[in-house]
């Protein structure tokens with residue numbers, strides 16, 4: 204590798220770091236969004252009903268206690284793996300009033316089909 208290639212490679216690595224940092228900040232959610240703490244554990248989410256107000260952006264901070272559960276909100280196009288350990292933070296933009304079902308979509312055992320809940324957004 205010549206000097207120019209080496210420089211290009213370092214510049215690309217630096218760019219990668221900067222964009223990774225930006226993604227981390229984005230996933231932490233914008234500024235002062237309310238953080239809603241949730242736990243995931245065979246075979247339930249706690250709380251299973253998440254009450255929000257319409258127009259209120261929030262960050263869901265979901266901690267899995269025992270397994271790589273999934274978190275899927277079909278109506279919002281959201282789908283994440285919940286690795287045990289630090290909370291998985293998911294920024295949710297302002298929503299219209301209504302009910303949005305969510306579920307674990309990683310098979311986690313005998314009660315998997317009941318591992319679900321609802322985001323309830325009030326006016």
Ligand SMILES: [Cu+2]
Nearest residue numbers: 272307311318
């Ligand atoms: Cu599960």
